Amino acid sequence: MKISKENVKRVARLARLDLSEDEIATMTRQLDTILQYVAKLDELDTKDVAVTTHPQNAVNTFRNDEARPSLPRDKALAASPMQNGEAFVVPKVI
Secondary structure (H helix, E strand, C coil), X not given: CCCCHHHHHHHHHHCCXXXXXXXXXXXXXXXXXXXXXXXXXXXXXXXXXCCCCCCCCCCCCCCXXXXXXXXXXXXXXXXXXXXXXXXXXXXXXX
């Protein structure tokens, strides 16, 4: 698959990236090289390869849900740039 400058510009716009023409040219070359490597995977015969959804056979790796002491409030609030002694203070967003 050949990637075009228009593809790169469109994706940059969607990602709200302001790229210069030099950056667009560089990204086009780099992404095209990456896609060429990925296309090589199509040459592999994978019909006898089992489908994997996870690299390891992990079954129920969750720990038991046990009550434990939490971080004391004063220590948690000490790391905050803004707090009122009881809770974190954050800027109003509306």
